[in-house]
Amino acid sequence: MTLVKKATGVLEEFDENKIVNSLVRTGIPLNTAREVASKIIPKTKVISTKEIYERVLGELKRVNIAYAEAYRLREAIMELGPTGFPFEKYIGEILRALNFQVTLNHVLKGRCVSHEVDILAVKNGRKILVECKYRNDWGGRVNVKTVLYVYARFLDLIDRLDEAWIVTNAKFTLEAVKYGKCVRLKLVGWNYPPGNGLEELIRRTRKYPLTVLLTIQMVDYKILLDYGITTVDKLASLTPESLSELLGIGYEEAFKIVSDARNFMKVLTHM
């Protein structure tokens, strides 16, 4: 029997089905998922979740690079940083895909003070304050203090807003969830609410962040961000010629990046 050591230090029995599940959740077809998982039988008595992750990623790369890219979605989002601004821009794109009208860093006058809100999202006349909490560490959690603070902000803006949301790539503490429910603030975290968290929103809207692409360099990513291109589908819609001009790189390199983006979108649409 092999034991798996989780990030928290807890040990649990190795279970191939868990790998299959995580792959299927990613959008990979069941047959491929089973095939990949069957290759990850550990040879050591104890294996870390990180090691399993790396090995799964390696297998996926061999099958189809797009599978690997989709699988590392959470890591990719953490690469959006170092500040929270690219994350806000990216969440804005997801909201646009959900037919919200989006304004970033809007200043709203409240009852007591003015507030620069991360995102003002409007749909069917409803005005929503969206506060983004970006964390670039695993295991970071948004705690009740943040939810209390956003609620007070919402109360100060109550004359102008209908709802307030907090969107994070991290998780929420139990207290944060309890308080959020109680004051009716909508919390969207990586895995929260169950079946409707950020991961699911991304997979449903197909708005993947640029950082999933394994072919793209950090320096190019930053330039694209400045041009307002934060998602793979936008990159895939460019011609190699225009990308080459945008980034000041050769046609071949640009062609490779665009092909990777198009392959990613194609595979995901068929997933």
Added chain:
Amino acid sequence: MTLVKKATGVLEEFDENKIVNSLVRTGIPLNTAREVASKIIPKTKVISTKEIYERVLGELKRVNIAYAEAYRLREAIMELGPTGFPFEKYIGEILRALNFQVTLNHVLKGRCVSHEVDILAVKNGRKILVECKYRNDWGGRVNVKTVLYVYARFLDLIDRLDEAWIVTNAKFTLEAVKYGKCVRLKLVGWNYPPGNGLEELIRRTRKYPLTVLLTIQMVDYKILLDYGITTVDKLASLTPESLSELLGIGYEEAFKIVSDARNFMKVLTHM
């Protein structure tokens, strides 16, 4: 003409009267203040506020160690750290001196969640939530986010509380002050409200933190803190014998510390 370079980088003309004022505010008699200030004529074209501070401190030590100790009050409070807990204990002492009934780290059940409040202070039946914000850097400021958060906490506890205060050794941003006034949260900072800030509260109650004493060692300070002794007056009320036993130090050393504490209290009472 000599220029003074402030911590912010701003230059202003050297003015002896400013030194006199700061000494008088500390509680030092006007004559002594004038005498000390007259000795601080800079010999260089530019002098930093820090250099002036150090030189004033040196002069005060020569006149009376207690004057120097009282003058370095803000520095002493920053030495309470590294965590915020000693600061909370110390603020608790000041509130007791103001005839409040004080409970530290009390858990209160709110409408939505439970809250561990720094200090619950009660007087004449009025229950006050006191949140302490300790900063161990110069120039640190408590911003509007903190005040928003405390206000939301207060709202969740509104069934059990009558008021909420924030007490800090730092300053508040203008937005924090504006919002605090608007939602009727009482803010007490180093220099706020004018004439009624933390410095004045300390001078009025004569509850000086142990860390003002220049004779006390950090290791002894920590032991005394564990025994609930956070202020100079409490230390001054001990006998050298009991202090020697408490700290496990020799009689002579204990005598020196107690004498320093008593001298400090005596000088301050005559100030």
